[in-house]
Amino acid sequence: MIEGARWQRWLYFYCPLSVFVLGLLFPFYWMLVTTFRPDGELYRPWNRANYTPFWTTNPTLEHIYYLFRETLFSTWLWNTMFIAIVSTLISVFCGLLAGYALARLRFRLAGGLGTSIFVTYLVPPTLLFIPLADVIRTFRLADTPWALILTYPTFLIPFCTWLLMGYFKTIPKELEECARIDGASRIQAMLKIIFPIATPGILSAGIFAFTLSWNEFIYALVFINTPHQKTVPVGVVSELIRGDVFFWGPLMAGALLGSIPVAMIYSFFVEHYVAGLTGSVKG
Amino acid sequence: MTPRPDASARRAIRGASGSAAGLEAVLPRPGAARPALLGRLLEDERSLAYLLLTPTIVLLALFIAYPFVLGVWLSVSSATVGVAGHFVGFKNFDKAWNDSIFRTAAFNTFLYTGVTTVFKLALGVWLAVLLNRHFRGKRLIRAFVLLPFIIPTVLSTFAWKWMYDPTFSVINWGLWKLDLITTRINWLGDPYLSLISVMIVNVWRGVPFFAISLLAGLQTISPELHEAAAIDGANAWQRFWRVTWPLLLPVTMVVVLFSVIQTFADFQLVYVLTGGGPANATHLFATYAYQIGVGTGLLSEGAAISLAMFPVLFLVVVLQLWYIRRVETR
Numbered sequence: 001m002i003e004g005a006r007w008q009r010w011l012y013f014y015c016p017l018s019v020f021v022l023g024l025l026f027p028f029y030w031m032l033v034t035t036f037r038p039d040g041e042l043y044r045p046w047n048r049a050n051y052t053p054f055w056t057t058n059p060t061l062e063h064i065y066y067l068f069r070e071t072l073f074s075t076w077l078w079n080t081m082f083i084a085i086v087s088t089l090i091s092v093f094c095g096l097l098a099g100y101a102l103a104r105l106r107f108r109l110a111g112g113l114g115t116s117i118f119v120t121y122l123v124p125p126t127l128l129f130i131p132l133a134d135v136i137r138t139f140r141l142a143d144t145p146w147a148l149i150l151t152y153p154t155f156l157i158p159f160c161t162w163l164l165m166g167y168f169k170t171i172p173k174e175l176e177e178c179a180r181i182d183g184a185s186r187i188q189a190m191l192k193i194i195f196p197i198a199t200p201g202i203l204s205a206g207i208f209a210f211t212l213s214w215n216e217f218i219y220a221l222v223f224i225n226t227p228h229q230k231t232v233p234v235g236v237v238s239e240l241i242r243g244d245v246f247f248w249g250p251l252m253a254g255a256l257l258g259s260i261p262v263a264m265i266y267s268f269f270v271e272h273y274v275a276g277l278t279g280s281v282k283g
Numbered sequence: 284m285t286p287r288p289d290a291s292a293r294r295a296i297r298g299a300s301g302s303a304a305g306l307e308a309v310l311p312r313p314g315a316a317r318p319a320l321l322g323r324l325l326e327d328e329r330s331l332a333y334l335l336l337t338p339t340i341v342l343l344a345l346f347i348a349y350p351f352v353l354g355v356w357l358s359v360s361s362a363t364v365g366v367a368g369h370f371v372g373f374k375n376f377d378k379a380w381n382d383s384i385f386r387t388a389a390f391n392t393f394l395y396t397g398v399t400t401v402f403k404l405a406l407g408v409w410l411a412v413l414l415n416r417h418f419r420g421k422r423l424i425r426a427f428v429l430l431p432f433i434i435p436t437v438l439s440t441f442a443w444k445w446m447y448d449p450t451f452s453v454i455n456w457g458l459w460k461l462d463l464i465t466t467r468i469n470w471l472g473d474p475y476l477s478l479i480s481v482m483i484v485n486v487w488r489g490v491p492f493f494a495i496s497l498l499a500g501l502q503t504i505s506p507e508l509h510e511a512a513a514i515d516g517a518n519a520w521q522r523f524w525r526v527t528w529p530l531l532l533p534v535t536m537v538v539v540l541f542s543v544i545q546t547f548a549d550f551q552l553v554y555v556l557t558g559g560g561p562a563n564a565t566h567l568f569a570t571y572a573y574q575i576g577v578g579t580g581l582l583s584e585g586a587a588i589s590l591a592m593f594p595v596l597f598l599v600v601v602l603q604l605w606y607i608r609r610v611e612t613r
Contacts, residue, residue, distance in 0.1 A: 017413045020406075021424060024431055024491060027442040030453060034445060045450050094342065097335035105332040113336060115604065120347050122541070122600050124548030126569035127593065130576040130586045131354035132346065154346045157339050187325050215435040217551045218569075222577055233437040237555060248445055255438035266433045270426045 031259075034252035035063055042249055063249035064257070072227055073254060076235035081261070083145050083231060084213040087152035092206045094153065095160025096198075100190060102161065103168035104176070114165075121158030125218050133222050147223040148231070152213045159212070160205040167201030168194065204272040207265055214262050232258040357586035364580040375587035385588065388566040391478060392592075395567060396546045399485045404539060406486065407493025408531075412523070414494065415501045425495070432491040440555040443484045447471050447556070474564035477557050481565055484552055493538055500534030501527065533610050540603040544596055568592045 034042065036059040067073045101107075102114045132151060133142075141147040171194060179189040195202070220234045227239055236254040240247055324330045358375055362368030379385040414425055431439060446453050447470035458464045470480040504527060512522045550569040553559060559566040559574060566574070568591060576585015 013413060013416065013418075016409065017424070020410050020413070020490075021428065024428055024487065027439055027446065027487070028430060028434070030446055031439075031442045034442075043451065090342075094339045098339040101332040101335040105328045105335075107329040107332040110332070113340075117339070117343070118604070119600055120343055122544055122596075122603070123347060124544060124592075124596070126548040126550045126572070127589055127596065128347065128350045128354060130572065130582055130589060131350040131357055133577070134353060134357070134582065135346065135350050150342070151346050153342050157342060161339065185322065185326060186328075186331060211433060215437075217435075217437050217554075218573075221554075222573075233435050236441065237437060246445075248448075248451075251441055252445065255441050258438050259434045262433055262435060263430070266429075267426070269433075270429075 028259075031252045031256045034248060035256050036060060037249070038062065039249060063253040066247075066250045067253050067257070071239060071250070071254075072230070072235065073232075073257070075228055076230050076232045077258070077261075079145060079229060080214060080231040080233075080258075083148045083152070084210050086145075087149045087156060087213050088206055088209040090149070091153045091156035091160050091209050092202060094157045095164050095205060096195065096202060098157070098161045099164030099168055100194065103165045104173075104190075104194075117158050117161050120154065121162055123155075125155060125216070129218050129222050132219070136223050141223075143224055143226050143229055145229065148213075148216070148220055151219050151223070152216060156209040156212060160209055163205045163208070164198065164201050167198050171197055200272060204269070207269045207272055210265060211262050211269070354586045354590060357583050358590045359587075360583050362583045364582060368583055371583075375584050376591070378584065379588055379591065384563045384566060385571060385591075387563060388568055388571040388588075389591070391565060392547060392567045395478065395482060395485070395549070396543055399482050399489065399546055400539060400543055402482075402486045403489040403493050403542060404535070406490045407497055407538075408535075410490060410494035411497035411501055412527075414498050425498070429491045429495050431488050432495075436488060436551045437555055439488070440484060440552055443487075444471070444556055447480055471557050472561055474561050477561060477565050481552055481556050484556065485546065485549065488552075489542060489546070493542065496538045497531060497534060500531050504530050533606075536606050537603065540599055540606070543599055547595060547599075548592060 033054065033056060037056040038058060038060045039062075041056055041058075098117065102110060102117075136142050136147045136151070141150065175193055175197070176189045179193045180186070184192065215233070216231075217233050220231045221237070224230050224234065227235070230238070232254070236251065236258060240251050240254060325334070357368075359370060359372060360368040361371045361374075410428070414421070414428065418424075445451070449467060449469050449472055452467070452470065454470070455464065455467050458468070469476065471477050508526050508530075509522055512526050517525060548569055549567060550573065553565055553567050553570045554573070557565045559570045568588060572585045572589035575581050575588055
């Protein structure tokens with residue numbers, strides 16, 4: 001437990017921690033309140049006497065209705081989900097194979113390839129989006145989900161490879177060697193012994209990759225123009241603002257609902273993140 | 284599948300003799316049927332490795348390496364949307380260098396990265412130390428603290444934009460109620476204040492990442508070291524600087540360098556909060572490249588502006604690789 005007198009505990013521990021937690025969570029609370037606040041209350045200047053910021057006396061669902069009836073929000077949700085799932089599957093598949101090869105097999109270019117994959121992990125999307133848009137046009141992928149499904153793995157694969165490589169290194173080599181002495185081929189040992197043991201690592205790589213592709217913004221902004229093809233972040237930014245007018249109610253409702261799938265996945269992620277980091281072999 | 288004792292024997296020999304790659308060669312056995320070729324290829328370490336790496340290499344070559352080369356070409360050409368363009372040498376870089384907005388963007392990017400990194404590190408270490416204690420509801424608090432990092436940045440940034448709204452700002456209301464201000468603060472409309480407002484959001488979003496990564500580092504430090512130091516008479520402050528901090532340094536370095544890359548190349552926060560305004564006061568490299576390259580369609584100039592980030596990013600990546608090597612070989 002925390003040592004020291006009661007006032008010390010408050011001063012050095014509870015007070016700073018509460019300030020941190022309040023500060024970090026307040027914007028989400030603000031999103032929530034705004035979502036359910038009627039327009040009449042929403043657009044009331046901050047120095048007006050009846051400004052009641054932290055709650056609302058007559059909550060409303062009008063912003064959520066507006067979002068689903070008047071905008072393409074449900075389409076964007078579906079697009080984002082589809083793109084995130086497919087690009088995650090591709091990335092985990094590639095990362096799994098590449099991670100195994102780099103962690104377990106000896107070949108001449110292992111060091112060089114490992115380093116270059118790590119370096120691509122550090123390449124930020126903003127460095128390449130202009131030429132990449134050109135590449136996408138050349139391949140006639142612009143304005144299709146495939147523009148994103150094929151480009152998201154560029155930052156997801158390096159991440160998955162790196163994470164799974166670390167995970168494979170924690171699995172004792174003896175397990176594989178036993179299987180091979182018992183007559184399994186290299187592929188069989190990989191598929192039937194190593195990959196099942198790596199399941200927690202695969203899961204955390206997948207969950208992380210899913211949240212990363214759900215959050216991606218600049219590629220989706222540049223490669224997609226048709227409102228029907230947009231993802232949630234881009235749709236909210238470009239379609240809920242008309243000129244200079246911000247519809248704050250629907251905007252906050254969109255931000256809230258667009259965050260919920262990730263937040264739900266995250267509740268699993270908390271455990272698997274730790275499991276992925278400290279993964280150990282059972283049995 | 285038939286048992287292959289020879290393969291495991293080879294492996295055992297290799298294990299014993301370190302890197303005897305010469306033993307790798309698979310001798311063709313008489314009478315081996317055609318389908319066995321695939322089996323042999325998969326059994327051979329090298330060919331299997333290249334096979335497993337093929338999908339990754341193809342995707343990364345197509346969508347990272349090729350665009351990079353193309354980007355370098357674009358930056359020294361006169362291409363615009365729909366026009367291929369021709370070689371113009373360093374004209375685009377020259378133009379950018381003499382462009383006052385580009386200079387502001389460059390200055391902003393360095394300032395933005397430097398200031399936010401210092402704050403993220405300081406607050407992140409503090410929060411990590413707090414979260415490393417044992418208290419009721421620890422798991423829940425840790426899970427909640429990471430939310431700003433998990434929630435899509437663009438969406439949470441909108442909440443901030445709404446909180447910064449000149450007319451309806453809840454922050455202004457709070458400060459006003461506390462008697463700290465008498466007139467409104469124009470968070471995003473004031474050219475001097477707007478970059479600070481963007482920095483605040485960046486710090487808010489970055490602190491959880493620092494805190495949780497550093498917390499993982501803290502948990503590997505044995506509490507016995509602290510107890511020993513305490514017995515020797517070190518106070519909490521001394522224990523942190525003499526015991527915790529040196530042991531935490533490797534994790535800190537990796538986290539900081541990673542965050543520097545992300546912050547230096549940041550786009551979303553500025554794009555949503557200010558769009559580079561007011562009067563181009565808050566542009567970063569990435570947002571200005573977007574405005575020129577996508578907004579006005581001057582592909583070559585946009586590519587040159589975003590490539591201007593490359594030298595710094597390259598340096599940081601080299602530094603990071605060097606540091607990781609050094610830690611690993613120690």
